[in-house]
Amino acid sequence: MHIPDGFVSGPVNVATYAVSIVACGLAVSRANRTVGERQIPLLGVTAAFIFAAQMLQFPVAGGTSGHFLGALLAAVLLGPLNACLIMTLVLGIQCLAFADGGLTALGTNIFNMGIIGGIGCYYLFQALKLVLPKTRRGFLAAVAISAWSSVVLASAVCALELAVSGTSPLKVALPAMTAVHALIGLGEAIITTVVISIVLASRPDLVATWKLGRNQAKKSEEA
Amino acid sequence: MRHSFLDKYSGLDSPIHRLDARTKILSLFCLVVICVSTPAQAYFAFLGYFVVLAVVIAFSRVPLGYILRRSLVIIPFVLMVAVFIPFLKSDGPSGGYSLGIGGLRVSRSGLLVLWNVLAKSYVAVLSVILLSATTRFSKLLAGFEQLKIPKIFIMLAGFAYRYVFVLVDELERMKRARDSRCYGGKWLWHSKVIGQMIGTLFLRSYQRGERVYVAMVSRGFDGRAVSLGRTQFGRADYLVIAGAVTLFLFLRIVVP
Numbered sequence: 001m002h003i004p005d006g007f008v009s010g011p012v013n014v015a016t017y018a019v020s021i022v023a024c025g026l027a028v029s030r031a032n033r034t035v036g037e038r039q040i041p042l043l044g045v046t047a048a049f050i051f052a053a054q055m056l057q058f059p060v061a062g063g064t065s066g067h068f069l070g071a072l073l074a075a076v077l078l079g080p081l082n083a084c085l086i087m088t089l090v091l092g093i094q095c096l097a098f099a100d101g102g103l104t105a106l107g108t109n110i111f112n113m114g115i116i117g118g119i120g121c122y123y124l125f126q127a128l129k130l131v132l133p134k135t136r137r138g139f140l141a142a143v144a145i146s147a148w149s150s151v152v153l154a155s156a157v158c159a160l161e162l163a164v165s166g167t168s169p170l171k172v173a174l175p176a177m178t179a180v181h182a183l184i185g186l187g188e189a190i191i192t193t194v195v196i197s198i199v200l201a202s203r204p205d206l207v208a209t210w211k212l213g214r215n216q217a218k219k220s221e222e223a
Numbered sequence: 224m225r226h227s228f229l230d231k232y233s234g235l236d237s238p239i240h241r242l243d244a245r246t247k248i249l250s251l252f253c254l255v256v257i258c259v260s261t262p263a264q265a266y267f268a269f270l271g272y273f274v275v276l277a278v279v280i281a282f283s284r285v286p287l288g289y290i291l292r293r294s295l296v297i298i299p300f301v302l303m304v305a306v307f308i309p310f311l312k313s314d315g316p317s318g319g320y321s322l323g324i325g326g327l328r329v330s331r332s333g334l335l336v337l338w339n340v341l342a343k344s345y346v347a348v349l350s351v352i353l354l355s356a357t358t359r360f361s362k363l364l365a366g367f368e369q370l371k372i373p374k375i376f377i378m379l380a381g382f383a384y385r386y387v388f389v390l391v392d393e394l395e396r397m398k399r400a401r402d403s404r405c406y407g408g409k410w411l412w413h414s415k416v417i418g419q420m421i422g423t424l425f426l427r428s429y430q431r432g433e434r435v436y437v438a439m440v441s442r443g444f445d446g447r448a449v450s451l452g453r454t455q456f457g458r459a460d461y462l463v464i465a466g467a468v469t470l471f472l473f474l475r476i477v478v479p
Contacts (some may be wrong), residue, residue, distance in 0.1 A: 001300075002300065002346065003300065003346035004297045004300055004301075004340075004348065005255060005258075005259055005344050005346075005348070006258075006259055006339065006340045006341075006343025006344055006347065007300070007304065007340050007344065010259070010260060014234055015324075026358030028373045028375055028376070030261060032374050032375060040375070040378055040379065040381055040382070041432050041436040041439065042319070042429065042433065043379055043381050043382075044378065044380075044381070044385075044386065044432070044434065045382060045383075045384020045390075045428050045429065045431060045432030045435065045476045046382075046425075046428070046432070047379055047383040047387050048383040048385075048386040048387040048390050048428065048431070049360050049384065049387075049390055049424060049425055049428040049429075050302075051383060051390075052387060052390040052391045052393075052394050052424065052428075053386050053424060053425075054395070055391065058226065066419070068421060077425075081352065085375070085376075085379070086379075088376070088378060089379050089380055089383060090383075091417055092376070092380070093380060093384070094361065095351065096354070096355060097352060097355050098293075098296060098355075099293060099294070099296050099297075099348045099351040099352045099355070100296050102255075102344060102347050102348075103252065103255045103350075103351060104256060104259045104349055104388070105255075106253060106345070113250050141377075143335065145266070152322075162313040164305060165288055166336070167304065167305070167336060167340060168304055168305070168307070169307070172307070173304065176303075177303075180303070183477070187414040190414035190415055190418055190447040191417055191418035191421055192419025193418065194414075194419055194421075195422035195425055196422075196427075197416055197422075197427065198418075198422030198423065199418065199422060199425060199426065202426060203429070205378045206429060215240045
């Protein structure tokens with residue numbers, strides 16, 4: 001889903017760059033205020049982790065291969081803005097060091113995977129958490145659904161951008177992209193859920209969103 | 224680890240390697256932006272971009288095979304999105320070419336779109352590979368820092384770069400352990416195994432991050448990264464940037 005240069009038109013590039021820069025600016029200014037020196041090595045190592053995890057490819061039908069995206073995992077573990085920061089970093093390094101994803105399309109890629117897949121689906125996850133039962137199982141179900149949506153939504157937005165740019169017609173690109181990514185999304189959902197359940201089992205303190213829920217529960221009990 | 228290809232040739236010595244990182248970043252970024260904004264019919268402009276890149280690659284002494292091999296990275300996206308375009312677009316009964324097999328028709332406008340995305344993405348991929356193959360990652364980061372990219376990105380990227388090799392090694396060990404026990408984990412329906420590997424990897428890398436932090440604090444880390452070796456941005460660098468941008472603009476505006 002890393003769009004190379006030349007696939008999206010100038011206006012799309014400019015628009016998505018603008019949104020991405022605003023989001024990253026927010027993330028950076030918040031990180032400068034709240035991220036202590038302690039978190040810098042941790043965020044850096046987490047970025048390296050997402051990077052390494054993306055290298056595990058699994059073949060999907062028809063010669064295409066999928067890999068783990070990790071935007072939602074980062075959002076659930078570290079919060080939405082930190083996730084946006086980390087995805088920007090990962091996409092930037094992939095673009096510069098591996099030429100994976102274009103330079104002018106970097107804003108578009110950050111928009112698709114960091115903002116739609118990370119921040120957007122984080123709020124979907126929060127909404128699902130409100131609806132689903134407040135148990136471990138409900139929490140994991142919310143993780144699974146929003147992880148699947150993060151991949152599918154990002155690919156749908158990608159198809160939309162390609163169509164607006166006149167690269168491929170929407171009626172072909174949208175079904176093709178979303179169909180393949182609905183499959184890849186299954187992998188993403190299973191992987192994210194398993195990772196979160198492993199982390200919950202051994203280091204529940206690392207899951208920012210889980211701790212939050214518990215504290216709220218405690219507060220309401222005290223009240 | 225087998226991942227050494229990242230900085231494999233950036234330690235060579237050549238006129239291109241000796242340039243300041245900022246010079247290379249700015250001029251190659253200009254090339255990419257100018258190339259992307261070139262209309263698709265300007266065939267000679269694209270030819271010009273490729274010639275310029277070929278000359279610079281020749282000067283840089285980076286093996287051509289290495290650059291071509293790495294440029295294959297755009298193939299998956301092209302295969303998925305672009306190759307069908309010529310068959311999908313239609314430009315009326317008179318346009319297009321018949322392939323003669325099963326009534327397949329290739330449309331002219333579709334071919335133009337395909338050429339457009341292929342040429343632009345290939346110029347851009349070659350430029351970025353050239354940048355990373357002639358500049359050490361640490362110098363690249365220093366260059367971006369001097370170009371006022373927020374400090375937190377530079378520091379995080381520095382950590383990520385240092386530890387990605389360690390983590391990939393860790394992952395390779397896990398993969399070897401998995402494969403030697405015939406545990407699957409290669410296909411989509413083995414996602415649970417992949418998830419368990421990634422979960423373990425996360426815990427290990429997070430704990431490594433905590434240990435690294437403690438080690439850094441005990442050596443005096445106070446939230447700032449200090450590095451030696453500032454580079455000077457000299458007259459030659461200004462000349463190179465100005466020359467490069469003039470050349471690219473000439474190719475973009477005058478040649479077609």
